[in-house]
Each structure stands twice: as structure tokens, then as C-alpha cells.
């Protein structure tokens with residue numbers, strides 16, 4: 096059902112079906128038929144590396160989200176792959192989070208389609224049967240941070256510019272309950288309350304201290320560290336690890352699944368408010384001015 100919806104979006108976006116399948120091929124060579132998601136499969140190791148390639152900042156546009164969802168679904172269904180590393184093809188930016196332009200100046204139907212895709216990506220990541228490790232090689236605010244929080248393990252490059260956190264309040268918007276739950280499940284209630292209200296973006300040492308990431312390593316060791324973590328986790332029998340993961344996480348995803356349509360309606364009515372549109376436009380303007 097979700098895959099069908101995602102494919103509908105891809106078709107509307109002009110992406111040829113059949114080609115993105117090749118991007119998740121298993122023969123060990125990099126295929127790039129999917130424009131925004133590079134997959135480097137290592138079938139012998141049972142590991143694939145997904146590299147985000149949506150310039151300039153890997154923001155989660157509808158097309159990028161859709162390609163990611165399809166790619167994850169294909170890997171999930173291919174028993175060759177038991178572990179996935181998520182990283183950026185452009186060191187410096189892991190992901191700037193949700194694409195602000197998808198949430199600005201569009202119609203309610205677009206907002207609803209967009210939000211459904213955001214939900215779908217989170218659902219795919221959070222209860223994936225695969226071992227997911229985020230190799231965070233750049234800044235990762237808001238939705239970018241949510242992607243890494245949805246993995247099983249996070250390795251962050253030690254660079255003070257690479258801040259991670261759910262900074263929604265700084266944009267005048269509110270992280271929805273399932274962003275909150277993902278954070279609470281990772282760093283606990285009190286730390287989440289403070290981080291969410293203040294929209295904190297944590298530099299590496301603080302991110303490690305509060306538990307937003309599991310390891311901070313020199314920039315050139317992020318991928319190798321993620322690989323060695325995934326290798327350790329691969330030693331655990333899949334069925335036992337998967338059932339345990341499900342036991343820890345399913346209640347959180349069930350909570351969204353049971354109120355998915357209401358959550359979409361909440362998002363559409365919240366984001367359509369004039370005051371919220373103004374806040375987002377001002378934020379986009381601020382990003383532009385920062386440059387000049």
C-alpha cells in the first residue's frame with residue numbers, strides 16, 4: 096500500500112520505475128539510477144550503505160523521501176542485506192531535515208501527501224528488521240536528526256559544526272508527538288523536555304553526553320566505525336534481535352499508525368495557518384541572509 100503510494104509520487108515526479116530498483120542492486124557495484132539515493136551494496140558482508148545525495152543540503156523533499164522509502168523497502172525485502180549504514184554523500188551536511196519549501200506556499204493536498212511520506216519514512220526506519228547505523232558526517236537538524244534517532248546506533252563525526260537536535264521551536268513550529276516519542280525513547284523525558292522546548296542543537300561532545308549519539312569519532316573514521324558497529328550487531332541472531340527491537344519500539348509506531356490520518360489532518364491545518372507560513376518564510380529568508 097505504502098509502496099504503491101510512493102510509486103505514484105515517483106511517477107508524478109517523473110522518475111522511471113524499474114530504474115530505481117537497480118540502485119539497490121546487489122552485485123557490489125554502485126548503481127545510481129535513483130537520483131538522490133546512492134546505494135553501495137556489499138552482498139558478501141550483508142551490508143548496504145545508503146548515501147543521501149539531494150543537494151545542496153539533503154533536505155527531505157517529497158522526491159527524496161519517496162526514493163528513500165522505496166530503497167529501504169527493497170533492501171528490507173532482500174534477505175541478502177541484514178544491515179544498513181545511512182550517511183551523506185556530501186560530508187558537511189547529513190540532512191537539513193524536512194524541506195522548508197515543501198511546507199510553504201503549497202495547497203492542503205500537497206501538505207497531506209508530503210506528511211504521509213514523512214510518516215512513512217519514519218515507520219520504515221524505526222521498526223526496520225535490519226540493523227540501521229547512522230554515520231552522521233555533517234549537520235543534522237530536525238528531520239535529519241529524526242532519521243538518525245530512528246536508527247539502532249549513531250556515530251557522529253567530531254566537528255563542532257556538526258550539530259544534531261530537534262530545533263523545530265526555533266522555526267516557530269512544533270515537533271509532532273512521534274518525533275517527541277523517538278527522542279524520549281533515546282535520551283529520556285527530562286532531557287527531551289529541555290531539548291525540545293529550547294530547540295537545542297547539540298555539538299558532538301554535548302550530543303554524546305546527553306545520549307543523542309552513541310559515539311563521536313574523528314571525521315575520517317565515521318564510516319569505518321559504523322561498519323565495525325554493524326559487524327558486532329550482525330553477530331547476534333537476527334530473530335532474537337528483531338523480536339527484541341520490535342518489543343522496544345512497536346508501541347511507539349503503533350501509536351502513530353492508529354492515528355495516522357488525524358496526524359495528517361493536524362499537520363495540514365497547523366502548517367496552513369497564516370502565522371506558521373509567515374514564520375517559515377521568515378526562517379527561509381534568514382537562511383538566505385546568512386549567506387550575504
Ligand SMILES: CCCCCCCCCCC/C=C/C(=O)SCCNC(=O)CCNC(=O)[C@H](O)C(C)(C)COP(=O)(O)OP(=O)(O)OC[C@H]1O[C@@H](n2cnc3c(N)ncnc32)[C@H](O)[C@@H]1OP(=O)(O)O
Nearest residue numbers: 152154191192193194195196234236237238269362365382
Ligand atoms: C499542535 C501540534 C501540531 C503539530 C503538527 C506538526 C507541525 C510541523 C512539524 C514539522 C517538523 C519539521 C521538521 C523539520 O525538519 S523542519 C526543517 C528544519 N531544518 C533546519 O532548521 C535547517 C535549516 N538549515 C540550516 O541550518 C543550514 O542550511 C545547514 C546547517 C543545514 C547548512 O548550512 P550551509 O551554510 O551549508 O547552507 P545554507 O544555509 O547556505 O543553505 C543552502 C541552501 O539550502 C537551503 N536550505 C537549507 N535548509 C533547508 C531546508 N530544511 N529546506 C529547504 N531548503 C533548505 C537554504 O535556504 C539555501 O538555499 P538558497 O541557496 O536558495 O539560499
